[in-house]
Amino acid sequence: MKKALRNNGLSLFFGLIFLLALLGQGLTGHALFNQEQVANGLEEISLGQYLTSSNFAVDVSENWQSEYLQFLLYILATIWLVQKGSPESKEVDQTGIESDKDQLVGEYSNPKSPAWARASGWRRTVFSNSLGTTMGLIFVLCWLVQSLAGTSAYNEEQISNFQQPVTWTEYVTSAEFWNRTLQNWQSEFLAVGSMVVLSIYLRQRGSPESKPVGAAHDDTASTG
Amino acid sequence: MVPLTKRKRRLCVMALVGIAALLALTGCAPEGTAAADAAREFHQALSGSEWSAACSMLASDTREKTAREQESSCEDHLRNLHVQEPGTVTRTEVYGRGAFVEFENDAVFLAAAEGGWKITAAGCTPNGDAPYTCEVGGK
Numbered sequence: 001m002k003k004a005l006r007n008n009g010l011s012l013f014f015g016l017i018f019l020l021a022l023l024g025q026g027l028t029g030h031a032l033f034n035q036e037q038v039a040n041g042l043e044e045i046s047l048g049q050y051l052t053s054s055n056f057a058v059d060v061s062e063n064w065q066s067e068y069l070q071f072l073l074y075i076l077a078t079i080w081l082v083q084k085g086s087p088e089s090k091e092v093d094q095t096g097i098e099s100d101k102d103q104l105v106g107e108y109s110n111p112k113s114p115a116w117a118r119a120s121g122w123r124r125t126v127f128s129n130s131l132g133t134t135m136g137l138i139f140v141l142c143w144l145v146q147s148l149a150g151t152s153a154y155n156e157e158q159i160s161n162f163q164q165p166v167t168w169t170e171y172v173t174s175a176e177f178w179n180r181t182l183q184n185w186q187s188e189f190l191a192v193g194s195m196v197v198l199s200i201y202l203r204q205r206g207s208p209e210s211k212p213v214g215a216a217h218d219d220t221a222s223t224g
Numbered sequence: 225m226v227p228l229t230k231r232k233r234r235l236c237v238m239a240l241v242g243i244a245a246l247l248a249l250t251g252c253a254p255e256g257t258a259a260a261d262a263a264r265e266f267h268q269a270l271s272g273s274e275w276s277a278a279c280s281m282l283a284s285d286t287r288e289k290t291a292r293e294q295e296s297s298c299e300d301h302l303r304n305l306h307v308q309e310p311g312t313v314t315r316t317e318v319y320g321r322g323a324f325v326e327f328e329n330d331a332v333f334l335a336a337a338e339g340g341w342k343i344t345a346a347g348c349t350p351n352g353d354a355p356y357t358c359e360v361g362g363k
Contacts, residue, residue, distance in 0.1 A: 037321075040285075041283070041284075041285025041286070041289070042283070042285070042321065042335050043321075043335070043336070043337050043338065045321065053320055054319070054320055055320065151319075152319045152320060153319075153320065155317065155319035155322070155324075156319040156320035156321060156322045158319075158322075159317075159319060159322030159323065159324050159333055159335075160322050160335070160344075161355055161363075162333055162344075162345050162348065162355040162356045162358065162362045162363055163353070163354075163355050163356065164324065164331075164350065164356075165317045165319060165324050
């Protein structure tokens with residue numbers, strides 16, 4: 001038990017703080033929603049009603065989609081683009097999808113390699129791209145949910161303001177949808193870009209996200 | 225009929241739940257019928273000169289605001305209105321706690337309340353991108 005906790009500490013820690021933060025978002029979002037209901041002369045709703053509402057769904061999904069997009073782009077961009085001196089980058093001469101030997105696939109696989117890495121044909125192709133594909137699928141799904149829940153939440157607000165509801169197509173081409181989307185995207189892109197650049201010159205002792213403290217600034221792809 | 229395997233049955237249930245969720249999110253829920261009924265009943269009460277009944281169908285905030293702004297009772301305000309016959313319902317949309325019901329000659333806005341749908345505005349005409357101009361309730 002103790003060993004299992006230690007071996008999975010990173011995922012358990014993030015899983016736990018994710019649930020706590022989501023709970024906090026649900027509780028504060030409910031309080032805020034009801035404040036607005038009272039201000040508009042409308043009835044308050046229960047926590048259960050809020051957690052199943054399009055308002056909560058759009059607030060959650062718009063953040064999720066941007067996080068998955070961030071990791072998708074990072075996973076894909078780092079195949080071909082490098083940053084000299086950054087531990088987040090590959091060596092500058094290793095751009096591209098690399099050789100089968102480097103990637104331990106097919107004849108270069110070892111007995112502990114996953115079965116689909118040893119396989120050939122479509123299974124190896126699917127497994128070789130499974131991380132990006134999964135992140136991409138989750139991104140697209142979350143963005144779709146954001147657009148559907150966003151249409152509903154936006155229209156609920158339109159109706160409470162005595163304005164005509166809009167269609168899904170009108171919503172996904174609206175300033176509201178793109179403003180919600182881009183305000184999330186810009187912050188994700190800034191955070192990733194900062195990490196790539198700051199990690200060239202700054203260190204965090206013991207973190208695999210940083211170079212070793214004594215590594216040279218122009219050392220690329222080394223982790224501490 | 226070939227019986228579905230357990231996995232296929234599970235996929236069907238998931239698909240149905242997904243479709244139901246999408247319908248609910250996109251405003252096609254059966255709630256639309258109840259909202260349209262409430263809007264129709266309000267117009268029936270107006271055309272039948274049942275002023276008290278019509279007032280009881282208004283959202284409490286709308287009822288109070290109407291009486292306050294017009295410096296008369298809700299009933300008197302409705303009595304002095306000339307809301308035309310709405311015709312048939314051409315469009316009903318429900319989003320969360322709000323509903324919009326469009327008739328041939330009118331538009332009605334509703335909000336979900338404990339006793340069902342309540343009218344927040346009626347006798348409304350479009351005003352470009354700005355809020356509708358309404359005889360009862362509204363901005």
